Amino acid sequence: MTIRVLLVDDQQLVRAGLRMLCETAGDLEVVGEAATGADAVRLAGRTRPDVVLMDLRMPGMDGIRATATILAERPATRVLALTTFDDDEHLYPALSAGACGFLVKDASPTDLLDGIRRAAAGDRPFSPGVLGRVVDSALIAHTHRETPSAPSFPGLTARESEVLELVTDGLSNAEIADRLQVGITTVKTHITNLMTKTGATNRVRLAVLGLRGY
Incomplete structure (x- = not known):
C-alpha cells in the first residue's frame, strides 16, 4: 500500500530534501507541499494525505493551529510534527493539537522514513530524547x-x-x-x-x- 504524504515547511530547501528522501522509498508518495499552515489545511482537504509531515514554526497560521484544523476536518489523517525545536513549548501544544508523534529534524533518514510508516500504521513515533520526556x-x-x-x-x-x-x-x-x-x-x-x-x-x-x- 502506498502512503500518501503531505510536506509542510516554510523553507523550500527543507521541503525539497524531504521530497527527495520520500521518493527513495517505493511505498511513499508525496502528494503536495505547503509553505504555510493555511496552505497545509487547504492541500490536506484536496490531496487527502495519509500522513502530514508538519513543521511547527511558520508565518501566519503555525503548525500547531494547522494540525488542529486539519484533524478537525479529517480526523483519520496522521499528523507527524517535524521540527528543529524539541522543547516542551513546542512538544506538548503539538500533542494537544492532535499530532501523533514528534520528530526532530536531525533524525536520520532511516528514522524519518520509519516514523512516517509507523504514523501511517497507527503508531506514535517520537525521537528518542522526546520520548524520554x-x-x-x-x-x-x-x-x-x-x-x-x-x-x-x-x-x-x-x-x-x-x-x-x-x-x-x-x-x-x-x-x-x-x-x-x-x-x-x-x-x-x-x-x-x-x-x-x-x-x-x-x-x-x-x-x-x-x-x-x-
Whole structure:
C-alpha cells in the first residue's frame, strides 16, 4: 500500500530534501507541499494525505493551529510534527493539537522514513530524547495519583524483556534491530507481542510500563 504524504515547511530547501528522501522509498508518495499552515489545511482537504509531515514554526497560521484544523476536518489523517525545536513549548501544544508523534529534524533518514510508516500504521513515533520526556511526564502524573501497584507480566520472554528495555530507552525499531542484530520485522513482532501481553495500546504506554519496571 502506498502512503500518501503531505510536506509542510516554510523553507523550500527543507521541503525539497524531504521530497527527495520520500521518493527513495517505493511505498511513499508525496502528494503536495505547503509553505504555510493555511496552505497545509487547504492541500490536506484536496490531496487527502495519509500522513502530514508538519513543521511547527511558520508565518501566519503555525503548525500547531494547522494540525488542529486539519484533524478537525479529517480526523483519520496522521499528523507527524517535524521540527528543529524539541522543547516542551513546542512538544506538548503539538500533542494537544492532535499530532501523533514528534520528530526532530536531525533524525536520520532511516528514522524519518520509519516514523512516517509507523504514523501511517497507527503508531506514535517520537525521537528518542522526546520520548524520554513524554514517558517521564507520564510517570510523574501517574505517581501523583493513587493507583494500585504496578502490574507484573511474568510471561515475557528474555528477548521481549530486552526489547522492552530498549523501547523504554527511546530507541526506534531500526536502532533496536541494529542493537540486537535482528531484522526490523522481528523487532515489530516482539513489540506486537509485548503490547498484547502488557495491554499497552501504543508505544508510549509500553515505554511507561517499562520505566515502572513492569
